[in-house]
Structures are given as C-alpha cells and as structure tokens.
Amino acid sequence: MRDDLLLVVDMQNDFVTRGGALYFQSAEDVKSVVLDCVSSHIENDQHVIFTQDWHSSDDVEFKLFTPHCVANTAGAELFKGLKELVWNYRYAYFIRKRKFSAFYGTDLDEILKHLAPKRVEVCGVATNICVMYTVEELRNREYDVVLYENGVASYDNSLHQFAISQMKNVLGAKLEKWR
Numbered sequence: 001m002r003d004d005l006l007l008v009v010d011m012q013n014d015f016v017t018r019g020g021a022l023y024f025q026s027a028e029d030v031k032s033v034v035l036d037c038v039s040s041h042i043e044n045d046q047h048v049i050f051t052q053d054w055h056s057s058d059d060v061e062f063k064l065f066t067p068h069c070v071a072n073t074a075g076a077e078l079f080k081g082l083k084e085l086v087w088n089y090r091y092a093y094f095i096r097k098r099k100f101s102a103f104y105g106t107d108l109d110e111i112l113k114h115l116a117p118k119r120v121e122v123c124g125v126a127t128n129i130c131v132m133y134t135v136e137e138l139r140n141r142e143y144d145v146v147l148y149e150n151g152v153a154s155y156d157n158s159l160h161q162f163a164i165s166q167m168k169n170v171l172g173a174k175l176e177k178w179r
C-alpha cells in the first residue's frame, strides 16, 4: 500500500482559514477534498508529506506579498481539521519551506529518495505558485505526478486554470478528480 505518496501543499490558516493573511474564498472548496484524501491515505498507512510556508518576520518575500505564515504563528499552522487529523499520524512528514518550491532549502529530495514512491499525488494551494513550482521539481526528478484537480485552488481563477494547463501539458502531470 506504500507505493503512492500524497503531498499536501500549504494547507495553512493564512491561506485557507477565513481571516488569514492571504485567505481566498475558493480555498473553502478544497478543504473537504483534502481532508477526505488525507483520511483515505491514513487508513491505508500511506506516507503523507505536508508542506508549510514558513517565513521569518522580515522575509524578502514580503516585498511582494502581505506578510503570511511567519514561523511559529497561528497563521502558519495547518488548518484546524487537518491538524487534528494528522498530529499523531506516524507516516506523516512536515516540510517547512521559505520559497515557493518545497524542494528549495529543505529535505524533501532526500525524503522522496528514501521513500521511493511509484507516484506522487498532489493537492493543496495555491495552484499557480507553490503547487506548480513543486510539481515542476517533482517532474524534473521524473516522479509520476497525479494532480487532484478538485483538490487545488488559487486566489485567481484564470491563473488557476493556466497553472493546471501548464502542469498537464508542459510538465506532464496527470489530472484526476479525487473521488
């Protein structure tokens, strides 16, 4: 049952919980999909990797974006239902990252080499930023990628659609619907 691995990108309060620094409405649609998807992987004892945007309070990214996901703040926590679901799951990994790609400056490359999944399933936010730049890096390393189209969202629908098209047609990710 371990051949597949689920990668959940940045399902953190500042993006997906009302009142969060960079909250956007369409994030609501993916929360139940992510919860169901993660629950199913937990039932099957599959590895699940959670990425978290994790910034210092004066990060250079804040020249472009409103400050968000500052280390050790509530905004950087996984959203409530997800946090409760995974806090004691033994096959969970947590990747804290400073940049859009979950590979940059993290242990993700080594973890994936160690786990050697046949394919990596991906969900989370935002489709056109951290999801896409992480999927690109997965494809550079020739992992098969399944992108759950109903499990990703962005603050901008046209960028969301563009990114889905890029990931499918340029990066070669396979699009599927979760359930």
Ligand SMILES: [Zn+2]
Residues within 6 Å of the ligand: 053, 054, 055, 061, 068, 069, 098
């Ligand atoms: Zn960020």
